[in-house]
Amino acid sequence: xxPVPLLxxxxxxxxxxxxxxxxxxxxxxxxxxxxxxxVDVVMTEAATRFVAPLTFEALTGRxxxxxxxxxxxxxxxxxxxxxxxxxxxxxLVIAPATANTMAKxxxxxxxxxxSTLALAATCPVLLAPAMDAGMWSHPATQxxxxxxxxxxxxxxxxxxxxxxxxxxxxxxxxxxxxxxxHIRWVLGRGGPLAGRKVVVTAGPTRxxxxxxxxxxNPSSGKQGFALAQAALDRxxxxxxxxxxxxxxxxxxxxxxxxxxxxxxxxxxLGATAxxxxxxxxxxVGDYRPATVSEHKIKKTADLTLRLERTPDILAAVARRRxxxxxxxxxxxxxxxxxxLLANARSKLEAKGLxxxxxxxxxxxxxxxxxETNRVVLxxxxxGVEELPLMSKAAVAxxxxxxxxxxxxxx
Numbered sequence: 001x002x003p004v005p006l007l008x009x010x011x012x013x014x015x016x017x018x019x020x021x022x023x024x025x026x027x028x029x030x031x032x033x034x035x036x037x038x039v040d041v042v043m044t045e046a047a048t049r050f051v052a053p054l055t056f057e058a059l060t061g062r063x064x065x066x067x068x069x070x071x072x073x074x075x076x077x078x079x080x081x082x083x084x085x086x087x088x089x090x091x092l093v094i095a096p097a098t099a100n101t102m103a104k105x106x107x108x109x110x111x112x113x114x115s116t117l118a119l120a121a122t123c124p125v126l127l128a129p130a131m132d133a134g135m136w137s138h139p140a141t142q143x144x145x146x147x148x149x150x151x152x153x154x155x156x157x158x159x160x161x162x163x164x165x166x167x168x169x170x171x172x173x174x175x176x177x178x179x180x181x182h183i184r185w186v187l188g189r190g191g192p193l194a195g196r197k198v199v200v201t202a203g204p205t206r207x208x209x210x211x212x213x214x215x216x217n218p219s220s221g222k223q224g225f226a227l228a229q230a231a232l233d234r235x236x237x238x239x240x241x242x243x244x245x246x247x248x249x250x251x252x253x254x255x256x257x258x259x260x261x262x263x264x265x266x267x268x269l270g271a272t273a274x275x276x277x278x279x280x281x282x283x284v285g286d287y288r289p290a291t292v293s294e295h296k297i298k299k300t301a302d303l304t305l306r307l308e309r310t311p312d313i314l315a316a317v318a319r320r321r322x323x324x325x326x327x328x329x330x331x332x333x334x335x336x337x338x339x340l341l342a343n344a345r346s347k348l349e350a351k352g353l354x355x356x357x358x359x360x361x362x363x364x365x366x367x368x369x370x371e372t373n374r375v376v377l378x379x380x381x382x383g384v385e386e387l388p389l390m391s392k393a394a395v396a397x398x399x400x401x402x403x404x405x406x407x408x409x410x
Contacts, residue, residue, distance in 0.1 A: 001034040005397055006188055006233040008036035013085055013121070015094035015114045016056070017101045018046025020164040021130040021173040025095050026051060028176040030059045032183070040065065040085055042114045044101070068113045086120035091187055094118075095156075096130030096173045099141050105153075106144045124186050126154040128179050133169025156182035181251030184233055191235030192404050196276040198236040199327065200228045200253075201268060201313075203243035205261045207288035209305065210297045218368040219283035221245035223333075226396035227279050228253050234400060239271040243282060261285055261310040268313055269320065275327040277403050278317060281357075283335065283368070285310055314351040321352070329406050331399065334358040335368075344378055355379050355402055357395070365389060377402065 012032055016025050032039050041056040041064040053064035065085070094101060094114070101115070110116035118125065127148070135141060136158060149155065156179045161172035174182075202224020206214040221242055228240045229250040238253045241264060249255040256271065258264045261284055272278050287307040297303060314332055321327065332353045334344040337360070344358035359375045361368060373395045377385040379402070387398055 001031055002391060002393065003034075003036040004184070004233070004393075005036075006184055006191075007032065010037045010090045010187060011088050012037045012039050012183070013089040013092040013117065013123075014039050014041045014056075015092060015097075015101075015118070016041060016043045016047040016051075017094065017096055017098045017114070018044055018049060019096040019098055019130050019173075020050065021096040022047055022050040024173060024176055026055055026059060028095060028179055029056055031176060031180055033060050035180075038062065040089075042066075042085070042117060044112055044114055046098075065113055068116060086117050086122070089121055089123045091123055091183065092118060092121050092125045093128070093179070093183060094125070095128035095179060097127040098129075099131050099135045099138075099144075102127065102129065102141065102144045102148065106147045124152075124154065126156060126179075126182055126186055128156045128173050128182075129158045129171070130173035131158075131171050132163050132165055133167060133171040136169075136171035154182065154186050178251070184229070184250075185252040188233045188235050191233065192408070193231060193276075193400075194235030196236045196407060197239070197274060198228075198231040198277045198279065198403075199239045199241065199268065199271045199275045200224050200231065200279045201241045201264060201282035201284075202228070202247075203245040204283050205243045205264055205285045205310075206259050207261065207285055207310065208292050209289050210293035210295065212296050215285060215288065215307075217283045217285065219243070219245075220369045221247050221282075222369075222371070223373060223392045223395065224279075224281035225250065226392045227281055227399060229393070230396040230400040231277075231279075231403075234404060236276075239275075241267045241271060241282070261288065261313070265311045265313045265316060269316060272317060272320075272327045273324075276407055277329040277331070278327040279331045279399070279403070280314060280317075281333050284313060314353070318352040329354050329403055331403060332356045335361045337362050341376065341378070341384070344376070348378055348380065353380065354406055355399070357399060 029039050039060040043066045056064040104115045110119050157174035158171050160170045203221030204217045204219040206216045208214045225247050228238050231238045232252045240253045241256045256267045258267050288310050290306040290308045330353050334347050336343045340358050340360050344356050348356040356378050357375050373392050374389045375387050
């Protein structure tokens with residue numbers, strides 16, 4: 001778990017109520033802390049029956065608050081916990097959020113530290129409900145959910161699954177990684193790309209030979225998905241056009257699944273009609289079979305394929321951009337095995353790009369399917385920035401920083 005710029009220094013109030021899902025919240029608190037947030041945990045008395053406050057103190061390195069009359073720690077604007085904590089929070093997350101706690105929030109009750117703090121807080125509020133399926137579907141609970149949504153409260157889940165009771169249904173708390181995605185989405189809404197439309201492509205394309213065989217490449221889509229998350233963290237409205245991958249889209253992204261290059265071209269042209277930026281991270285196939293067999297080709301002899309060029313997505317974008325001015329910024333990617341800088345510069349100029357991200361696919365620790373990448377950023381003004389080996393999330397942050405600056409100056 002690496003630090004996330006969006007979360008660095010953010011004060012997260014993590015309200016924990018009584019329920020077996022509390023054990024998942026320990027992981028959530030740990031992840032938030034590792035990602036750079038300052039996490040203040042506030043527990044109801046019922047929550048302490050499942051997990052001791054000491055557990056959260058060990059995971060966050062900060063005091064856990066349980067008592068309405070407890071004084072706040074150093075660095076807060078007042079010694080009264082529910083006032084001091086409420087005034088410094090960037091986000092209040094309640095997980096698990098029980099039916100009882102949600103009912104209190106609707107009615108404005110303040111009978112414990114958490115409910116009192118919720119009344120005093122002026123920051124956004126995110127709830128991760130957890131309860132038995134019958135409790136979640138009850139008209140009273142659904143009315144409370146509707147009332148909270150109308151007040152601007154955000155919800156993460158619940159989802160369908162097995163309950164502690166042994167029953168199956170909707171009411172299970174989301175997993176910590178999913179809740180983290182919702183936290184990032186809420187915190188990013190006021191970022192430097194707020195109001196901007198960003199389109200990201202990711203993953204491989206497939207061109208079929210017959211119903212069961214195709215030409216493709218080993219792209220995992222990880223770099224493209226990291227770019228989508230980085231754009232969301234900056235407040236952008238993100239469309240993620242992806243080839244066949246096994247990844248889960250970041251919370252808040254509009255996902256468009258495609259298979260062939262033609263499908264990706266159609267999706268990109270549709271999504272970028274009024275977009276501010278296109279980040280073309282997909283590994284788009286350059287060739288496809290000239291003919292596709294309607295039936296499976298039997299393995300009776302050697303197979304000879306005649307290939308033809310696939311549509312050039314970036315060239316089509318460049319033509320439309322010349323006519324309409326959209327997308328305002330276009331970022332390309334160059335996966336090369338030789339003459340990295342020369343080939344990348346040639347592609348940047350030929351496609352009319354603002355920025356190109358070049359990487360050497362022969363490196364064992366970078367490129368396709370790896371968790372890390374080592375890239376060089378080349379811009380249209382002739383600038384060259386070599387980045388060291390880093391995670392694909394860190395590469396995405398560097399690229400989005402450049403895109404943000406270009407848009408700010410346009």
